[in-house]
Amino acid sequence: MVGLVLISHSLTLAREVAELTRALAPVPAPVAPVGGNPDGGYGTDPDRVREAVRAVDRGDGVVLLADLGSSVLTAKLLVEELGDPSVVLADAPLVEGAVAASVMAGAGAPLAEVVAAAEQARAGKL
Amino acid sequence: MDTRFFAAWLEECARVVHEQRDYLTRLDAAIGDADHGTNLDRGFTGIRQALAEHTPPTPGALLALAGTTLVRKVGGASGPLYGSALRQMGKALGDAETIGLAELADALETALQAVRRLGGAEVGDKTMVDALSPACAALRLAVAEGIKPQEALSRAADAADQGAKDTISMQARKGRASYLGPRSIGHQDPGATSTALILAALRDVAVAWAES
Numbered sequence: 076m077v078g079l080v081l082i083s084h085s086l087t088l089a090r091e092v093a094e095l096t097r098a099l100a101p102v103p104a105p106v107a108p109v110g111g112n113p114d115g116g117y118g119t120d121p122d123r124v125r126e127a128v129r130a131v132d133r134g135d136g137v138v139l140l141a142d143l144g145s146s147v148l149t150a151k152l153l154v155e156e157l158g159d160p161s162v163v164l165a166d167a168p169l170v171e172g173a174v175a176a177s178v179m180a181g182a183g184a185p186l187a188e189v190v191a192a193a194e195q196a197r198a199g200k201l
Numbered sequence: 202m203d204t205r206f207f208a209a210w211l212e213e214c215a216r217v218v219h220e221q222r223d224y225l226t227r228l229d230a231a232i233g234d235a236d237h238g239t240n241l242d243r244g245f246t247g248i249r250q251a252l253a254e255h256t257p258p259t260p261g262a263l264l265a266l267a268g269t270t271l272v273r274k275v276g277g278a279s280g281p282l283y284g285s286a287l288r289q290m291g292k293a294l295g296d297a298e299t300i301g302l303a304e305l306a307d308a309l310e311t312a313l314q315a316v317r318r319l320g321g322a323e324v325g326d327k328t329m330v331d332a333l334s335p336a337c338a339a340l341r342l343a344v345a346e347g348i349k350p351q352e353a354l355s356r357a358a359d360a361a362d363q364g365a366k367d368t369i370s371m372q373a374r375k376g377r378a379s380y381l382g383p384r385s386i387g388h389q390d391p392g393a394t395s396t397a398l399i400l401a402a403l404r405d406v407a408v409a410w411a412e413s
């Protein structure tokens with residue numbers, strides 16, 4: 076199953092989005108929430124993002140979703156550093172993307188479909 | 202310029218960033234989230250600690266370690282940006298034990314490319330790119346004119362400082378300040394300001410080096 080890493084400036088927010096993906100998917104996917112800078116304030120801690128990727132990796136790929144600024148840049152840099160095509164940063168909003176990706180991943184979809192589901196979650200609300 | 206020179210630069214950056222922490226944070230409070238000074242202070246304190254434990258043998262390895270430390274410790278957008286800038290600079294310097302001005306100018310250009318690639322900012326978007334880019338250009342020109350290092354780095358620092366001041370009239374198109382749209386005009390960008398401080402530190406270390 077594809078794993079998800081949810082990166083927010085706030086750990087509380089990331090945890091709650093993770094909870095939501097568990098509640099809203101028939102079969103929940105492995106999800107790791109990450110948030111906060113190394114001192115615990117709003118921001119990003121790259122070491123924790125790295126650990127989270129490892130924690131949800133079941134061998135079928137990992138999708139990262141990030142909220143803003145440093146979350147996105149940190150995820151982008153980590154994905155580049157890892158140079159592993161099975162670790163992907165989705166260009167998607169955090170909440171909508173996470174729920175869509177979790178539903179797909181839980182249903183056993185492959186990495187590309189999970190990423191596509193997250194990225195399509197951006198449009199069409201109205 | 203050897204490993205000790207670059208270690209002195211990083212040490213001076215740490216000192217200045219700590220000293221100017223509240224100023225940088227105040228600039229970020231106006232158009233961002235009031236953490237730029239705290240973020241960089243945490244990052245450069247991390248560099249100080251890393252170098253106290255172990256000083257790498259070459260300038261390239263030193264800057265690579267400093268970059269990785271910034272990526273890990275800063276916590277804000279400036280972390281991955283400055284971090285990959287220093288890492289790419291380190292990579293560009295290779296394993297040479299001493300670095301000439303021309304190599305330094307090329308490495309700084311690599312740093313600029315790293316920031317632009319990761320953050321996607323262009324000149325005029327009101328970011329650190331607006332200080333780094335003119336500094337690179339000034340240094341390249343000084344190298345072409347065959348000017349001595351302390352003079353050349355002084356021009357680069359002046360260009361960065363002017364670049365930072367020029368962000369006042371710009372509207373932010375990248376980073377948190379862009380949420381303010383036209384309301385970001387009239388404020389100096391914190392990241393461009395810290396870039397100017399970092400390049401002023403490089404000049405100061407080069408001047409002290411030339412005197413000793």
Ligand SMILES: Nc1ncnc2c1ncn2[C@@H]1O[C@H](COP(=O)(O)OP(=O)(O)O)[C@@H](O)[C@H]1O
Binds near residue numbers: 236237241279375376
């Ligand atoms: N995409 C980007 N490209 C270049 N520089 C950026 C970008 N985003 C932010 N910056 C720079 O980072 C600075 C803010 O750094 P900092 O406050 O430490 O991070 P954050 O914005 O995450 O709180 C800005 O003033 C700007 O110069």
Ligand SMILES: [Mg+2]
Binds near residue numbers: 229234235236277
């Ligand atoms: Mg900030």
